[in-house]
Amino acid sequence: MITKKITVIPGDGIGPEVTSSAIRVLDEVASSCGCRFEYQEVPAGGVAIDTCGKALPEETLEAAKASDAVLLGAVGGPKWDGLSGDNRPEAALLGLRKGLGLYANLRLAVLFPQLKDASPLKNELVENGVDIMIVRELTGGIYFGERGLAPSDGTLENGTAKGLEAFDVERYSEAEIDRILKVGFTLAMQRKKNLIVVDKANILETSRLWRKRTAEISKEYPEVSVEFMYVDNASMQLLRRPSSMDVIVTSNMFGDILSDEAGMITGSIGMLPSASLGDPGKPGMYEPVHGSAPDIAGKDMANPLATILSCAMMLRSSLGLPEAADKVEQAVRNVLAAGYRTADIAQGSEEVLGTKAMTEKVLKELRKL
Numbered sequence: 037m038i039t040k041k042i043t044v045i046p047g048d049g050i051g052p053e054v055t056s057s058a059i060r061v062l063d064e065v066a067s068s069c070g071c072r073f074e075y076q077e078v079p080a081g082g083v084a085i086d087t088c089g090k091a092l093p094e095e096t097l098e099a100a101k102a103s104d105a106v107l108l109g110a111v112g113g114p115k116w117d118g119l120s121g122d123n124r125p126e127a128a129l130l131g132l133r134k135g136l137g138l139y140a141n142l143r144l145a146v147l148f149p150q151l152k153d154a155s156p157l158k159n160e161l162v163e164n165g166v167d168i169m170i171v172r173e174l175t176g177g178i179y180f181g182e183r184g185l186a187p188s189d190g191t192l193e194n195g196t197a198k199g200l201e202a203f204d205v206e207r208y209s210e211a212e213i214d215r216i217l218k219v220g221f222t223l224a225m226q227r228k229k230n231l232i233v234v235d236k237a238n239i240l241e242t243s244r245l246w247r248k249r250t251a252e253i254s255k256e257y258p259e260v261s262v263e264f265m266y267v268d269n270a271s272m273q274l275l276r277r278p279s280s281m282d283v284i285v286t287s288n289m290f291g292d293i294l295s296d297e298a299g300m301i302t303g304s305i306g307m308l309p310s311a312s313l314g315d316p317g318k319p320g321m322y323e324p325v326h327g328s329a330p331d332i333a334g335k336d337m338a339n340p341l342a343t344i345l346s347c348a349m350m351l352r353s354s355l356g357l358p359e360a361a362d363k364v365e366q367a368v369r370n371v372l373a374a375g376y377r378t379a380d381i382a383q384g385s386e387e388v389l390g391t392k393a394m395t396e397k398v399l400k401e402l403r404k405l
């Protein structure tokens with residue numbers, strides 16, 4: 037029997053509720069695919085500040101590094117809002133990304149046809165559903181480039197003194213581009229084999245290097261059709277023809293913006309899973325896109341589906357169990373098709389289920405598959 041080690045970081049707010057739902061789903065699917073999951077629960081975020089004095093205790097990072105995958109709920113909350121930068125719960129996320137070498141952020145924006153009324157887009161644009169995987173480079177580019185702020189002694193054409201001048205440098209090496217492109221191509225191979233590389237190659241030198249490397253790397257993936265799209269056009273096409281998009285790969289800043297836009301199309305933050313990956317064979321980190329939702333924490337109101345769908349990504353990308361991933365996704369689809377809803381995705385007079393009841397519905401569907 038295959039045994040996989042999963043580090044569980046429940047975190048704060050609704051984090052413990054949604055991760056415990058996800059573990060029940062993982063256990064259910066494990067029993068049907070002849071494997072076993074060993075969980076080690078460790079603190080991070082606000083709860084770790086309270087119990088260990090820091091957002092990311094060393095033991096937590098060590099446990100994460102020694103596992104096959106990490107499942108994270110969410111961190112943060114009003115209790116810790118007054119703390120400064122490095123001492124805040126969110127510092128745990130940056131520490132985990134850095135410590136695990138997670139350079140690829142995968143956000144899956146799926147609009148299930150049953151939830152199309154929750155989308156802000158017109159029904160005719162989303163009636164075939166939306167299923168877009170956005171791959172964002174996470175550790176390079178302008179967010180990590182050289183930056184500065186200094187007085188400038190220059191003037192504008194009309195003689196006005198420039199005053200202070202700030203700069204942020206976008207810099208990408210071929211090695212950084214290649215490894216994120218490979219993540220994009222690999223995902224395209226697992227999906228519909230369509231890859232869109234989003235850039236601003238009409239202006240940026242970095243984008244032109246991305247295009248050059250794409251032409252080279254694409255030779256290793258002859259089945260994948262590649263389209264280049266300027267970021268301004270991509271932001272329009274996401275709203276015009278989201279159903280025709282499959283995998284998008286892009287730089288840190290463009291991915292940051294486009295993944296929020298794509299997420300919005302799906303209507304509910306409670307449905308959006310994500311993964312952060314490093315080199316193949318190293319543990320990836322899987323978490324819902326939403327935060328700790330302090331307003332509903334402890335009330336059995338959180339939608340557990342984003343975390344459950346994050347586990348499907350984990351099964352596929354880190355645990356080598358694609359059939360188990362398919363089962364989890366199918367169980368979620370079946371639950372939605374049967375009309376079960378948590379408060380965040382319910383419309384009109386639909387019956388509303390709590391976190392636990394929704395989890396039970398997913399488990400019941402899984403047992404039938």
Ligand code: NAD
Binds near residue numbers: 109110323325327342
């Ligand atoms: P949030 O995502 O926690 O909540 C935004 C709104 O969405 C709230 O009304 C909340 O009730 C609702 N919501 C979120 N998840 C839901 C779910 N699963 N089911 C139903 N409704 C859900 O964002 P926020 O309010 O801006 O942030 C709250 C805290 O979470 C802050 O401390 C923030 O820093 C932190 N945060 C953490 C992460 C993370 O851990 N990755 C991400 C974002 C925000």
